[in-house]
Amino acid sequence: MKKYYYWIILAALIIVLILLPKPLIVSPTVSTIITVLLGLALAGVLVLTLRGHMIGRRTVFLFIGVSLTLPFFMNYRMPIKVSPEVQTLYDAIAKLPPGSKVLAAFDYDPPSAPELQPQAEAFMAFAFKHNLKVIIMGLWPQGPQQADMAVTKVLQEPEIRAKNLRYGVDYVNLGFQSGNEFVIQRMGTSFSGMFPRDIYNTDYDKIPLLNGVENFSNIDFVFNLSSGQPGTVEWVQIAVDRYGVKLGAGNTAVQAPSVYPYLSSRRLTGLAGGMTGAAEFEQATKEIGKANTYILSQSFSHMVVIAFIIIGNAALFVGYRKSKQKGA
Amino acid sequence: MKREIPLIITFVAGVAFVLQYFIPHYPFNRFENIFSDWFSIVGAFAIWLGALSLMKLCLLNISKKSSDWPISLLIIVSFLAIVIAGAIDGFHGLNNVPATSFRDPGTNFDWLYQKVYTPLSSTMFAILAFFVASASYRAFRARNTAATLLLFSAFFVMIGRVPVGDYLSGWLPERMQLSHWANWLMAFPNTAGQRAVMIGIALGTVSTSLRIILGIERSHLEG
Amino acid sequence: MDRLKALLFLTSVIILLCLPAFSQTDAPTRLVGDAKPAIESPAGPPSVEAKDTKNDDGSAIDVSWQLSPDDQRLVTKYQVLRSKSSTGPFEVAGETTKGQHTYTDNGVKVGESYFYKIAAVYEIKSTDSTSVTGKGESQVIGPIKPIAQWFNMRRLNVLIWLLVTCAAILFYIMQAKSGKELYVRKIAGIDAVDDAIGRATEMGRKVFFVPGIQDMDDVATIAAITILGRVARICATNETMLDVPVSRSLVMVTARESVREAYGKVGRPDAFKEDQVHYVTDDQFGYAAAIDGMVMRDKPAAMFYMGGFFAEALILAETGNNAGAIQIAGTNQPAQIPFFVAACDYTLIGEELFAASAYLEREPRLLGSLKGQDFAKGLFLLAIFLLLILAMFGYNWVSIMDVS
Numbered sequence: 001m002k003k004y005y006y007w008i009i010l011a012a013l014i015i016v017l018i019l020l021p022k023p024l025i026v027s028p029t030v031s032t033i034i035t036v037l038l039g040l041a042l043a044g045v046l047v048l049t050l051r052g053h054m055i056g057r058r059t060v061f062l063f064i065g066v067s068l069t070l071p072f073f074m075n076y077r078m079p080i081k082v083s084p085e086v087q088t089l090y091d092a093i094a095k096l097p098p099g100s101k102v103l104a105a106f107d108y109d110p111p112s113a114p115e116l117q118p119q120a121e122a123f124m125a126f127a128f129k130h131n132l133k134v135i136i137m138g139l140w141p142q143g144p145q146q147a148d149m150a151v152t153k154v155l156q157e158p159e160i161r162a163k164n165l166r167y168g169v170d171y172v173n174l175g176f177q178s179g180n181e182f183v184i185q186r187m188g189t190s191f192s193g194m195f196p197r198d199i200y201n202t203d204y205d206k207i208p209l210l211n212g213v214e215n216f217s218n219i220d221f222v223f224n225l226s227s228g229q230p231g232t233v234e235w236v237q238i239a240v241d242r243y244g245v246k247l248g249a250g251n252t253a254v255q256a257p258s259v260y261p262y263l264s265s266r267r268l269t270g271l272a273g274g275m276t277g278a279a280e281f282e283q284a285t286k287e288i289g290k291a292n293t294y295i296l297s298q299s300f301s302h303m304v305v306i307a308f309i310i311i312g313n314a315a316l317f318v319g320y321r322k323s324k325q326k327g328a
Numbered sequence: 329m330k331r332e333i334p335l336i337i338t339f340v341a342g343v344a345f346v347l348q349y350f351i352p353h354y355p356f357n358r359f360e361n362i363f364s365d366w367f368s369i370v371g372a373f374a375i376w377l378g379a380l381s382l383m384k385l386c387l388l389n390i391s392k393k394s395s396d397w398p399i400s401l402l403i404i405v406s407f408l409a410i411v412i413a414g415a416i417d418g419f420h421g422l423n424n425v426p427a428t429s430f431r432d433p434g435t436n437f438d439w440l441y442q443k444v445y446t447p448l449s450s451t452m453f454a455i456l457a458f459f460v461a462s463a464s465y466r467a468f469r470a471r472n473t474a475a476t477l478l479l480f481s482a483f484f485v486m487i488g489r490v491p492v493g494d495y496l497s498g499w500l501p502e503r504m505q506l507s508h509w510a511n512w513l514m515a516f517p518n519t520a521g522q523r524a525v526m527i528g529i530a531l532g533t534v535s536t537s538l539r540i541i542l543g544i545e546r547s548h549l550e551g
Numbered sequence: 552m553d554r555l556k557a558l559l560f561l562t563s564v565i566i567l568l569c570l571p572a573f574s575q576t577d578a579p580t581r582l583v584g585d586a587k588p589a590i591e592s593p594a595g596p597p598s599v600e601a602k603d604t605k606n607d608d609g610s611a612i613d614v615s616w617q618l619s620p621d622d623q624r625l626v627t628k629y630q631v632l633r634s635k636s637s638t639g640p641f642e643v644a645g646e647t648t649k650g651q652h653t654y655t656d657n658g659v660k661v662g663e664s665y666f667y668k669i670a671a672v673y674e675i676k677s678t679d680s681t682s683v684t685g686k687g688e689s690q691v692i693g694p695i696k697p698i699a700q701w702f703n704m705r706r707l708n709v710l711i712w713l714l715v716t717c718a719a720i721l722f723y724i725m726q727a728k729s730g731k732e733l734y735v736r737k738i739a740g741i742d743a744v745d746d747a748i749g750r751a752t753e754m755g756r757k758v759f760f761v762p763g764i765q766d767m768d769d770v771a772t773i774a775a776i777t778i779l780g781r782v783a784r785i786c787a788t789n790e791t792m793l794d795v796p797v798s799r800s801l802v803m804v805t806a807r808e809s810v811r812e813a814y815g816k817v818g819r820p821d822a823f824k825e826d827q828v829h830y831v832t833d834d835q836f837g838y839a840a841a842i843d844g845m846v847m848r849d850k851p852a853a854m855f856y857m858g859g860f861f862a863e864a865l866i867l868a869e870t871g872n873n874a875g876a877i878q879i880a881g882t883n884q885p886a887q888i889p890f891f892v893a894a895c896d897y898t899l900i901g902e903e904l905f906a907a908s909a910y911l912e913r914e915p916r917l918l919g920s921l922k923g924q925d926f927a928k929g930l931f932l933l934a935i936f937l938l939l940i941l942a943m944f945g946y947n948w949v950s951i952m953d954v955s
Contacts, residue, residue, distance in 0.1 A: 078491035110446040111453030212646035217655040299490040357608040378800030378830030452836035459869040467893035532902030535924040547777040
């Protein structure tokens with residue numbers, strides 16, 4: 001296909017998306033028709049491949065773009081089963097008695113927000129509804145800002161707004177501190193040594209929630225949202241191994257596999273991995289949010305990737321057949 | 329002495345770090361904090377080296393009108409824009425009572441962060457979705473037994489980790505459902521592989537660190 | 552009669568209106584203004600114990616207590632009270648929620664004596680932010696003196712494993728120095744380095760070396776700089792253009808020196824240009840975007856990704872693949888290895904990155920350290936296997952592998 005055709009298609013898509021009335025949710029029938037059309041298009045690509053016309057990467061990109069975008073306009077809801085790792089995480093948080101102090105470590109930045117922000121919002125909503133006291137901090141500079149966005153959003157909910165939660169009494173944001181894993185180590189001795197003031201420059205001693213909170217021994221649970229380093233691995237190696245902290249985590253899909261060893265050795269109490277983990281966590285906490293919408297996009301894109309893997313193998317076998325024929 | 333001094337410093341610092349891990353008594357308990365503070369301070373000053381090098385390279389490209397000089401111009405403009413925005417907000421914030429930071433919501437710096445930097449970062453991260461698809465299309469081919477096993481693992485994990493997997497296999501007993509297979513693959517083969525790689529990396533790190541501390545490995549100092 | 556009925560009716564209404572006044576519960580309620588009724592105090596914890604925290608620097612004392620008999624009924628929290636004398640004054644060292652019976656006090660100084668008591672607290676908060684508390688205290692115990700230990704016994708197993716590994720490495724280094732031939736298996740990725748640079752030389756295109764996004768405190772970056780030295784020597788010999796975009800200023804300084812030395816070693820110091828090794832940005836995706844741009848414009852023939860990489864790994868590798876470069880990657884991040892395997896021609900998995908310098912130089916001491924590392928890995932495998940067998944028979948000695 002000529003190069004400029006792709007630009008034309010892309011421009012048309014953008015114009016259509018801008019001009020369409022919002023929010024635009026099509027009926028289930030139309031959603032099914034769109035899904036079937038997408039399936040037929042993929043089948044068409046498979047047929048073309050079997051006939052010897054190899055597709056380029058731009059075709060793959062086009063299909064991925066379409067499969068990620070279209071579900072936002074569809075009216076599908078798939079049942080989501082909560083996996084054992086997420087159930088363990090939820091059970092650990094649900095068991096905390098009202099008044100328990102939870103340290104929420106936000107160790108991610110905006111690019112990871114699609115996967116981790118829904119987990120953050122579900123956790124904050126659950127914590128506020130169950131009267132848990134939340135102490136927010138971050139080892140990544142943008143982490144506390146992401147936390148602030150989650151808290152601001154969650155405080156708008158009618159049930160939580162009715163509780164009249166107060167900053168400094170029910171939750172506090174200590175902000176970011178540089179030093180990576182050394183920060184965790186020093187928090188084992190003294191929180192105030194690492195965070196002498198909160199994000200609004202109030203002295204640690206003047207914050208009511210932090211009265212009597214010296215270090216990890218005054219914390220009942222640590223919930224870490226992480227997308228890289230420093231992150232869950234450092235929290236396990238220092239906070240759990242050295243200070244015996246109870247730790248649950250939410251990770252991006254890329255990082256989650258490397259954290260599974262800590263889950264199976266029970267150093268980590270539960271793990272919500274990626275968008276799927278976020279959707280499951282929302283299900284478990286009954287705080288249905290964006291992840292339950294995004295998971296449909298992920299489902300579609302996974303199916304498209306699987307289809308292209310099949311198409312790729314078809315191309316491989318076509319290649320084998322051609323070389324055999326040439327050899328013969 | 330140009331080679332000996334770095335080796336001596338490396339040896340002393342390395343041994344000190346190893347000792348502080350095992351000896352909690354003063355003064356060994358202070359080593360880690362002291363060294364990490366020093367590293368942060370040195371790293372903070374070293375940023376200037378990098379920034380000046382970047383500016384020098386960009387100005388050279390612009391002056392020579394090399395092929396990518398507009399990009400170099402864009403780098404300089406972006407760099408100055410964010411520095412100047414932060415500086416203006418910083419000075420303005422100092423005059424407020426109480427003083428506010430250049431990063432506070434409503435400042436120009438925050439606007440640039442929220443409306444320019446964040447969407448750009450998120451876009452780059454989002455590109456991964458497309459690249460994963462094209463890499464999968466190219467890589468997951470049943471060329472041999474190992475590649476076929478990889479292909480089937482990828483299939484089960486991808487389909488089992490989304491609700492579609494349960495939707496398609498919900499009628500089967502729980503142990504036969506796709507999500508169960510995906511969870512099993514993540515919990516057992518994946519974990520075993522991750523542990524093996526982690527043990528190998530840890531041992532490699534110990535060996536390399538020992539070579540560096542003892543001065544056996546010097547290529548990073550002398551090429 | 553009518554009057555009687557009216558009186559009865561009125562009386563019934565009054566009684567009905569007064570009924571809520573008779574249905575007060577004992578549950579804690581919000582108090583309004585100054586109304587502060589007498590409050591019940593829970594019983595104090597029957598026993599308290601305090602001892603020096605083991606394996607620390609003398610800055611902590613472990614306090615434990617038996618739960619108050621009123622723990623479930625009345626207690627809202629426990630306060631750990633500390634003083635330097637048995638008669639006080641006591642200050643609050645920390646608090647725990649009800650149901651908890653241990654606390655580590657990290658606010659003590661080594662060598663000084665302390666006395667402790669535990670207060671079981673029942674607290675009611677009023678609407679004007681004041682609170683009313685009832686306290687039941689335990690007996691005072693002490694004096695307890697925190698002591699700094701000279702060795703952390705919990706890390707004894709790590710020390711043993713470390714000494715065994717170091718001994719193995721040193722033994723094999725001595726063996727190699729004595730002239731013994733040490734076999735190292737073929738590592739395809741490292742063997743391909745020379746071919747990759749040769750390809751770039753023939754095509755007259757650049758070689759890109761990306762040393763990861765970690766700083767010099769990461770061993771993988773040091774390993775990457777070691778390989779960079781070797782790559783720079785080959786590029787200098789072949790007169791191939793080498794470009795090294797880096798993400799950290801300290802890495803830029805070190806890499807520059809390494810490349811300069813490499814060019815000098817092969818007699819081409821004039822060919823070295825400082826701008827070959829240049830800083831881009833600390834930001835992860837800014838770095839990936841910059842390198843992608845350079846790759847798409849310059850179309851290098853060979854790309855090396857060595858060091859610590861994260862999410863940008865696949866972005867870089869796919870872009871390099873689109874540009875038609877031969878790609879060799881090695882990282883210590885297990886999560887990124889699959890992406891490199893999928894997108895690159897050769898991948899150094901795990902410790903192969905750290906073996907690269909020894910493999911390339913073939914120096915006896917370096918090869919000896921490789922063998923020592925493998926010996927230690929063999930011991931680990933043996934230990935895992937033995938512990939697995941023991942665990943199958945019910946002997947759980949996994950704690951000997953526990954680290955804290």
